[in-house]
Amino acid sequence: MTTPQHPHTHPALAAADPELAALVGAEERLQAETLRLIPSENYVSAAVLEASGTVLQNKYSEGYPGRRYYEGQQNIDQVETLAVERAKAVFGVDHANVQPYSGSPANLAVYLAFAEPGDTVMGMALPMGGHLTHGWGVSATGRWFRGVQYGVRQDTGLIDFDEVRELALKERPKVIFCGGTALPRTIDFAAFGEIAREAGAVLVADVAHIAGLIAGGAHPSPVPHVDVISTTTHKTLRGPRGAMLMSREEHAKALDKAVFPGLQGGPHNQTTAAIAVALREASLPSFRDYAHAVVANAKALAEALLARGFDLVSGGTDNHLVLMDLTPKQVPGKIAAKALDRAGIVVNYNTVPYDPRKPFDPSGIRIGTPSLTSRGLTVEHMDQVADWIDRGVAAAGTGDEQALATVRAEVADLLTAFPAPGLPV
């Protein structure tokens, strides 16, 4: 173990388990010193971190507030009710379930509520930017249901709604998912809503990536166009690792029953509490500023990358993420991602639509601005970030480790002026 720990931050942990405390300390240092560009990640506030580490962790509470299978729920019921009421207010929905353990179980609960095994379901294909749980073959959702998949057009990188409509009317899926993990453009929930109504399908907006942008008014809301909203709470929403399902009142019972007792046992109350805290933060005017700054930073970063000759899927971004096709640079995504990691810039390699390469060795990298915006970086810094990425990708191609080390030092130097929320200074 070469990286020093921070025993002052976690004294009990350091005393009881120095090995584990050292790893936590090393991760704190890594998160402080690197430029984290993975668009599904963020820095939660110290308050969210504290809430998720409370004694609420000690309590079992199967059921829902006022309807539990265990006694002693005087406080837990209030915690969960706070989270539910805040979710309803922030997203403008009738009903919210804050118990799903994460995004994947939340989506599984949606299938359980509205489909039977073997039924046809529809979502965006994984290599096009959809999520595994939208009916992709290797996922349980693609094995237990008959997944039919739509994509984006090769010439524009945008969803082809004629294709979506044609497929929906031909296949008549029970459930249609819109949203995804690598979509740089605004999701047209109204267009999906029209198609779903015509096809008689339940429409689910999986807004995991953009929940914070919706909460902050920087992306249109899926309300009232969709039946169900599924979201993780740990991406742009800047909460703990968890998820929520939201809907109009008519679907409330079906969703609640699917989450518990259909799929899960006791909710993770410490996570519920941290979700409540994150939702309170998301209701403040400063979060609107944050959400708009995330998008402004992503647009500025996209412009600066285009100016350096990078090829961006769909030509840019409307939201928090940018999908870069590195084919013209002749550097595969994985090689670039690993080199950038050595340069202190953390991204993930990613397929691009119609990628001729394999998912484990694809053509692209996916980057985003939620984390750097949480640290306070602004549009003025995005040219510098693009320059680092440019130099990192070039060094990946030539194997210039010295150039990567130089970028790493410059990154760490800038970031000392922008301490990350929740991390020891």
Ligand SMILES: Cc1ncc(COP(=O)(O)O)c(C=O)c1O
């Ligand atoms: C759109 C979307 N849905 C669902 C999930 C799954 O969330 P989790 O990783 O919490 O299971 C993700 C995670 O990346 C996602 O991007």
